[in-house]
Amino acid sequence: MAAWRAFLATSHLLERRIEEQLKASAGLTHPQYEILVRLSAAPGRRLRMTELARGVVVSKSALTYQVTQLEKAGLVERETCPSDDRGVLAVLTEAGVHCLERVAPGHLEVVRAYLIDRLSREELQAMTSAMRRAEEALRSSA
Amino acid sequence: MAAWRAFLATSHLLERRIEEQLKASAGLTHPQYEILVRLSAAPGRRLRMTELARGVVVSKSALTYQVTQLEKAGLVERETCPSDDRGVLAVLTEAGVHCLERVAPGHLEVVRAYLIDRLSREELQAMTSAMRRAEEALRSSA
C-alpha cells in the first residue's frame, strides 16, 4: 500500500504544479489544456463533446463549462454535427493551435522534470504498461 | 509521453471510482477519508492542521473546510495546541475510528481491484520506487 500512498501524493502534487505552471504561462487550467491537446490530435481538429469528455475524464457538465470558457477565449468553436443534429463538435481554432504550440513546451518540461526524467528506463516501461492496464480496466468496467 | 497520458487518465479515473465508492458506503469524500487515515496513523490520533494539509495535499483553506465538515459529523474534534496557542490539533474521535474501520476495507478493495492487483511484482516495485522519488522531488522543491 506504500505504492498507493506514493501514487496518490505524487498525482496530487504534480497536478498542483501543472495547474500553477499553466495558469502562469497562459491563464489555462489543466482540464482546458487537456481539451486543447485532445482536439489538436483529433482528425480535423474536432471532436464530439461526449468523446472529448471521455478522453479528458471529466463529467459532461464540466466539459460544457470549459468549452464555453475556451470559446470565450477564442481557442475553440462549436459546430453542430452534420450527421447528428443533437451532436456538437468542439473545433480547435487557429488561435487555439498557436496557443497550444506556445504553451506545450513549458508544460512538458514540468512533467519531465518531476516525473519522467526521474525514472529509469525500466521503471518508465513498467509504469507505462501498468498504467495502461489499469486505465483499460477502469474504462471497460463502466 | 504515453506513460504520462496513461498515468493521468488512470489517476483521474481511479479518483472518480474512489469518490463514488466512498460516497455510497459512508457519505465521505476522498479528501475526508484521507484526513481520517492520516489522523488514525498519527501518534495520539491527532495532528496539526498544517501538517495534515501537507500530508493530504490540499490547501490550508480546504483543510479548514473539511475538518469543519468532519467535526459536524462527529468524526473529528479540534483542540488548541498546548505548545503553541496559534496551533490547532485535529483529533480523531472514537466515532471516527469506528467509521474508518467500517469503511477502509471497501476502499482498499477498490484500489486493489483496479490498480494494485493488476500489477506484477516487478511493476509494483518499480512503481513504488518511482513514485517515491517523484514525490520526494515535488515536495522538496517547494
Next chain:
DNA sequence: CAGTGATGGTTCAAATTCGAACGACAGTAC
C-alpha cells in the same frame, strides 16, 4: 520589554466540479 518578520489558521470571493433533471433528436418496432 518593545519591535519585527515569519507562521498558523480562518474567512472570503471566485471558479470549478459533480450528479440529477431536462428537452431535443435518433433509431427501432409496430
Next chain:
DNA sequence: GTACTGTCGTTCGAATTTGAACCATCACTG
C-alpha cells in the same frame, strides 16, 4: 407515421477548492 427507448448536450443547484487577505501568536533582536 407513431410510440418507445436511448443518447446528446445543456442547465441547474449544491458542494468543494483555491489563493489572497486577515488577525493572532510566535521567535528573535536590540
